[in-house]
Amino acid sequence: MPKIVDHARRREEIAALTVRVIRREGAASATIRRIAQEGGFSVGVLGHYFSAKDDLVAFAFQWMATQTFKDLDAAVAAAAPGVARLRAAMEFMVPTPGEPSFMAVWVGLWDGALKNPALARVHRAYYARWRRRLRRYVGDAICQGEIVSPRSLVDAVDLLVSAMDGLWIGVTFEPGRLPLARRRTLVAQVLDAVLGDR
Numbered sequence: 001m002p003k004i005v006d007h008a009r010r011r012e013e014i015a016a017l018t019v020r021v022i023r024r025e026g027a028a029s030a031t032i033r034r035i036a037q038e039g040g041f042s043v044g045v046l047g048h049y050f051s052a053k054d055d056l057v058a059f060a061f062q063w064m065a066t067q068t069f070k071d072l073d074a075a076v077a078a079a080a081p082g083v084a085r086l087r088a089a090m091e092f093m094v095p096t097p098g099e100p101s102f103m104a105v106w107v108g109l110w111d112g113a114l115k116n117p118a119l120a121r122v123h124r125a126y127y128a129r130w131r132r133r134l135r136r137y138v139g140d141a142i143c144q145g146e147i148v149s150p151r152s153l154v155d156a157v158d159l160l161v162s163a164m165d166g167l168w169i170g171v172t173f174e175p176g177r178l179p180l181a182r183r184r185t186l187v188a189q190v191l192d193a194v195l196g197d198r
Helices: 007-025 032-039 043-049 053-076 083-092 100-113 117-143 153-173 180-195
Strands: none
Touching: 007 032, 007 043, 007 053, 007 100, 032 043, 032 053, 053 083, 053 100, 053 117, 083 117, 083 180, 100 117, 100 153, 117 153, 153 180
16 A cells, blocks of 8 residues: 655655754755755655755745744743733744854845745745734733833834844854843843833
8 A cells, every 4th residue: 555645744844854954054055965865865755845946945944934933932922911922022033142053044044035036935924924923912012001002013013123133143143242131131122212111
């Protein structure tokens, strides 16, 4: 009897392999041949699921983004809706110094998104989703009476995203300057600066 293959699960397994190769060896090394070798199967297996490397890498980044938001949900679940959850989400989105493999994957996405339309779409979708989350968390804080509604919620969220990207880059390239306590202090200061005193 022929083996039944769960194709959706196989695509996710291939995505995880792709991310693993990128984390360890960099985006340039994530060739179809190298990923197939990592998974212990033929290049033809990958060709069955992805027509080109760009499609595979875009799917892998989409899969990683989905995993990131699942992890975010778990990380903020214990925090009360409002400022506490907003702060927890922002702290979660700044990687821990000493996780260069994770950082390398995201830097690879940013670089690839400048050149590859498929990666650019994944990148835009990821940031749109992150902004929606922040809008929800800020909205909860307004409903809880913890903050006053900003003049422009769109501007406030864009400022929060931009500040977190800057902090993320700082942690990536100068990890010694930004230990956990300092990152938490900076997140609190960003919240105060953008949303006002609470």
